[in-house]
Every structure is written in structure tokens, then in C-alpha cells.
Amino acid sequence: MTAADVIVIGGGIMGASAAFFLRRRGKSVILLERGLVGQQASGVNFGNVRRQGRHLHQLPLANRSRAIWRSLPELIGEDCEFVAAGHLRVSYTREQADRMEAYARDARDYGLDLEMLSSNALRERFPYLGREIVAGCYDPTGGHANPRLTAPAIGRAARRAGADVREEAEVIGIGKVGEDFVVEVAGQGDLRAPAVLITAGAWAGKLSALFGEPVPLAVHGPQMTVTEPLPYRIEPTIGVSTPHLRETVYFRQVKRGNIICGGHARGPASIETNRATVLPEVIVGQMEQLRRAMPGFAKVNIIRSWSGIESYLPDDAPIMGPSATTPGLFYAFGFCGAGFQIGPGVGETMAELVATGETGTPITPYAISRFRT
Template sequence: MTLHKADVVIVGGGLMGSAAAFFLRQRGQSVILLERDQIGQYASGVNFGNVRRQGRFLGQLELANRSWALWKRLPELIDDDLEFIASGHMRVCYREDEIPELEAYAAAPEAAQLDLKIYRGAELHQRFPFLGPDVKGGSYAPHDGHANPRLAAPAFARAARRLGARIEEQTEVAEVQKIAGEFTVTTTDGRQFGAERLLITAGAWGQKLSAQFGEPVPLDTNGPQMAVTEPVPYALPTVIGVYTKIPEEVIYFRQIPRGNIIIGGGYRSKPDMLNRRAYVEPRSILNQMDQMRRLLPGVGNLNIIRVWSGIEGYLPDSLPVMGPSGNVDGLYYAFGFCGHGFQLGPGVGDVMAELISTGSTSTSIEPFSIRRFTPSAEQRTTEQRSRAS
């Protein structure tokens, strides 16, 4: 049997894997990327398309800023247009006591590059007159924006292929082993691929592979709920989302230059992981309509022309798994981005390529280590004693 070899094998062809393949080739590494279905088919291609930094975990902003610098260089970077627009991003709230929370975030040193401005009261409604009367305040990020998620992963994969990466779609992994310092990936059709370094970017399926290497994580899967309206005159360039602790109030929207308004938020569905199917939740779409009327009263009579979902991986602390394995040399992870990985995609690819190529990275990713889910030796001893008693 022929063993197809490269410096790095990547399992998973979403935005993270495709971007990593591109940046690894830029660094001179030979790459084979294996995707079970089609590039960008699941979370990467069906998300809302937010290219936002504000509202993230403060420890993630260094990574988000690195990614934002790459977004600004598109399409020069990959010779493709992802319809990125730095339109501004507005995070609004319905309660006066939530405004100080937005102010505290804006004042954090980590958020300095975002140039956030807090609006409230009359100033808010003068600046954004289309917002409903329930909106009490908001945080405006002038540099954030949105892009077309359906274009992103395929564009990075094409760019990686032009640089010499081998991209294999419709290629399902059956088994992964590490023998004598080399990973061997066997596919369901009997082919084998080998490399000294392996990167797992398998999204909602990432934990299945990490568990094979003794690093299980408590990953949950959810289906985001999206809808798009008929086209209307382009008048809402700013992306707007609601900051709230009440799940049914979560709503966000963006209008694209063609005039359609894309809507996300609300209740998520449970995908069928065996058949790899995601479902639209009717109550979520109905709730989106109610919440949109509250946030943006002028949309009340628009027609919804399409609804969809996807398959995303979520972790309990809402942070991804990203970085080297805690158990196996040469093994790396980037998965579980908890529904907010789209903006990070180029930065994740760049950071992982730097880490795999050089052994370190200039961007802090320690909070995302898979080791946070591995019990320490002291914890394991305590658990063993508890079981023994």
C-alpha cells in the first residue's frame, strides 16, 4: 500500500484547516489536508459571518487582533474576495444596568485596539435612529464588520492548493496511529497518509480524534439558527447584535449590499451527528422575528426567503481547544470554537502554522490549551481515592 507523505497532515477542511494549510505552505511545509465531505461544509460555511472582535473573552483579543490584520489584507493575501466589509459592529442592550458592563469592557487594556465608543439615550437614537425604543445603550466597534462565510474556507483551500498543498475532499478518516515518531492516517477507502506532525481541525468531531490520543474533552454540538430576508434598499451597513443574559433575547443581523438582511441568534437545535445533518428549529425562527421587531421595528413586514443551520462544537468555558497536545509530540489541535470562530479563522491558521513550523508562537494561546481538561496528577489521585472509598 502506498503511503502518501507530507510534513503535516491536517484532518478537517473548515476555515481553520484550510487557512492553516495555506499558511503552512507559505512557510515551506508540505501539506496534505483531508476533508470527509466538502471544504467548509459545516460550521465554517453556514455561520452568520461576523468579523467582530468586541465582546470576546479579553484573553482572546490578541489572537483576534492578529486575525483582523489578515482580514484587512484580503483579497491581496489569497487572491480571492470574501466580501469582507469593515462596516462597524454595534453591541446593544435593553437595560440601563448593562451599560456599565459594556463600559468596563471598553475600558479594559486588552480592548484598546478596538476603539470602542459607548452610546446611550438620545445620542444612541440619533446615531442609530432605526433601533427600537427598548434599546438603552450600546458599544460601537468602528473597525469590525462582516464577510461571506460560504466563500471563506474554499478560498483558502484554493489558495493553499495553488501553493502546492494537497487537498483531499470526500476522504473520511478511519484510524490515526503514531508509530516510530510518525503519524499514519488511514481512510475508509484504504488510503494512507503519513507525517511527523498532525493537526486536527475537525470542528464538532475534533474530540473524537483527541480522545483517541487520551485527551477527551466535554464538547457539545449545536445547530445555529439563521435566516435571510428578501432584498430591500441598502440602509443598514452596521452589524448589530444584542448583549443580554436572557437566551431568547439574543439576536443579531447584518445587511449585505445586495439588500438582504441576514439574521442569527436565539434557540439552537441539536444536530444529528451520525448522519451529519443539522435542523432548523421553527420556534427559533419565530422568536427571531419577534426579537427583530423589538430591535428593528421597521423589518416587521419583510419576507423570510431562506432558513438554515449547521453543526458547531461548544465547550463549557466557551473557549476553543487550540495548541499542542499535552500527551503526544507532533500533535496539534484547533477545534471547538463555540460559534465564534469565523473572525478568528485566518489568525488561527497563521498561528498554528507558526507553532507547527517553529515550535512556538508570538501570540498567546495558552488559555485554549487542551490541558485545561486533563486532570492534574493531584486531582487524579484524589479521584482514585474517592472511588476506592
């Protein structure tokens, strides 16, 4: 029976990062991914590397992750197309602008300095924005990266660092025997470790339920599109801040010229069939909202649409931390469609927690015990 210090179940950006940072702490690690590393939510999302717009209590985690993003190419030895070109949120109403301004004031206490821009200042700096926009909130340290590259690159770095990274390794059984966990992998037999970290995204609820910790995890599919290439002009990531989901749109331009866009609504997804659906009516609405924010996109052509399987919790906050029922068991899942930027920070935080029993990054709001009935 193969043994390690830690078994990580789930090879998205959280699990790959945790395996990488556990190795840097000298722990032996087995990373199990039922498909390919980065194939699920970590690889199909928008690629936003943003701090603003998050719950304030999540900013310490986002700050920790931002420090990793700054040095990621040197840290893992690969380029994930991270561009620190800024992140801009815009609003159509004065009321929403006031909310953004209040958030900017509060975020300063967490080390995030945001710049509020009036409509005139926006027109001067970003003349391509639509005339309905009345204000903006700008973070010069934000940006974007390629999600299809990032988690696989971190997984390769973990393997180079000595982690046993196993793809096409489906967990079919897990239990605790004495002081150790025994994890059964289809076609590979049993693995043993005193600590297990579950980072299995939408599939993690099935595993936590085995330890008496069911959670109200819902799954949805993001609606994503990419356009034909256009002349490269838009550096920051841009998103509309609105209380109305149908008005929500966010977009970024890659150096090749294509516009990547998401928002407007989510679609159905299933962990039983491993499928998520693109809804044509949502894509049409998304393009309408994109043209509203960027009138210059009135005649741009879509070349591809896609979706994926993301997990959501009722309070719009993830589950992170130790199990409330089983010593040696840890969780990091349910990031509610906003896990990409914090992924490396989640991995480093969980590696610290698993290795030392504590972490300097506050994660108390994310305890799984909040869902006890």
C-alpha cells in the first residue's frame, strides 16, 4: 500500500497549489484527479485575477494570493499568460456607484487601494466605454490569466517538486483506519496517509457527506464566449457592477486580440453526467450587455462558447479548514465561481494549515461547521 504524509483529492487550481506548497514544506504528497489536472472549473472560468468585488473578509486570502501571482512564473517555471493590466468595475446607476465607493473606503483597511472614477474621468481614460456608464472603480493591481494553462502548469510544478500527481485516478472509497486514512482509487488499489485534503470542487460534497458533514452544494455552469480577434486596445479586465444578474457582464482582451466574455446568467450542470450546458438565449443576452458596455462591439463575431461545472453555496462563501468531525481531514471547495484568483493563496494557506495545524490567514468564516443542522 502506497503511503504519503498527505493525500489531496481534486486536481484543480486549489489542489495543485496545495500539493506544490506542501512539497515546499517537505511533506510527501499524492494528488489525485479523477480526470485531468485543471480540466473542470479551474480550466473553464473567465480567468479574472481580481481582488475588488469580493467579500471584505476574503481580502486577506486574496492579498496572499496576489503576492503569489506576482512571482508565479519564477515560482513554477511556466508562463500562464498573467497580465497585471488592472481591473475596472463600472456601474449604470448612481446608487450602485455609491455602493462601489463605500466598498473602496472599506477595502483600504484590508490593504486594497481602489480609485473611484467619475464619468468624465472614465471617458478620458477609457473612451471606448458606453455612455450609460456613470462611474467606475479601478484597481491597477488586478488583471487576468489563462485558466486553461494555470492549474496544469502548477500541477507540473508540483510533480517536479516531488509530488506524486495522478490523473485519471477516481476515488471510489475513503475511510479512516486507526490514525490513517485509506483512500481507494479505481484500478490502483489503496493509498494511506494521516491527512487528507479534499479540493474536489462540485464533487466534494459527496466526500464530505461520508464523514457526517453534508453541505448544500449547488452546481451551475458559467456561460462563456470568445470573439474573433480585434486590434488590441483593451488592457484591463472590465466588469459591470449591478444587483441585476441579467445586466452582469465581464470581459477582457488577450494579446492575440480575442475578447473573452462571461456573465448575464448561469446554465444547468450535472456532476452525474459531468456535463454543463451552454444556453443560446443567455449568450444572446450576454452579447447585448457587452454591446451596452462597449458599443464598439456591435458587429463582433463569436467564434466559440463553452461552459463547465462550478459549485456554489447559499452564503456565497467557500468551505475551507479542518473537518468538524474527523481529525486529519481538511476541506477547500465551493468557491462560488470566484476561486481562480485566490486559488494559489488557498493552496498555500491549506498547505500551511495541514503542515502546522494553523495559518496566519483568517479562514474562520469558511468553516464547514456553519452548515450543521
